[in-house]
Amino acid sequence: MSLRTLRLTCVCVAFTFANAFVLGADELGNERYRMKSIAKTVSDEIEKRYYDPNLKGLNWKGLLEETKQKIDNAKNVPEMLTAIYVMVDKLKDSHTHFLPPSVNVKLKYGFEAKPIGDDIRIYRVRAQFTGGDGRIQDRRQDYRYERPYRGTIQLR
Helix, strand or coil, X not given: XXXXXXXXXXXXXXXXXXXXXXXXXXXXXXXXXXXXXXXXXHHHHHHHHCCCCCHHHCCHHHHHHHHHHHHXXXXXHHHHHHHHHHHHHCCCCCCCCCCCCCCCCCCCCCEEEEEECCEEEEEEEEEEEECCCCCEEEEEECCCCCCCXXXXXXXC
């Protein structure tokens, strides 16, 4: 192995380790930023809309900074959400709560069903088929059932 090849290999290995260190330093960086933004928004809304302009004598700006510190030190998203919840809970008000943002995920199984009595009824089926040429052909067909579904669905 020549000296030039050895140098190039060392530089590549060093670059790989440095890059991995920088990129892997904080996997939750985006979530931390998002949670700090949520904490700021919650804080601003409470300052603007809370019935007591003195916020029960709490140092609200200090609580916000403390919450941001907890978010920086959190090891996962639930700990970050808990920090925001604790900030709001310090008001000790039965009508003021922090409800975390929900996950906007809707699973699509290709059919829609509803429980009716003891049965589950499928009332709509949506299907996509792959044609002989490998392209997806969208063939949406609605199936409405008068009685409970029992068996297989045969699509035309």
